[in-house]
Amino acid sequence: MKCNVFVVAMTLLAVASMSAAAQIKLDMNKITCKDILGYNSADQLFVQYWMSGYYNAAANSDVLNLERLQNNSAKVMAYCKKNKADTLPTAIKKSAS
16 A cells, blocks of 8 residues: 555656646747747647737637637748748738738
8 A cells, every 4th residue: 555655756756747748838928930930730720729818818809710820820920931021910910901
């Protein structure tokens, strides 16, 4: 019985320390167009979904419109190719107008 408790405790301790080490802080307002263009496609997609969720929440919308997301993302990426120094939130605002 003591052995089982020890194994469970050690497993929980190992999992807790692994997840703590994997935490990353990223200020989405500081991502530049140059940054996002340099990301691999999986990371670009993650940022696109995160930003979509952020702006949908700000608009009090809980609907993910995939076609709209893809169209808006394409506009933002086209804007970013021409304005690499701008931040991502700036690119989102300017590509929407």
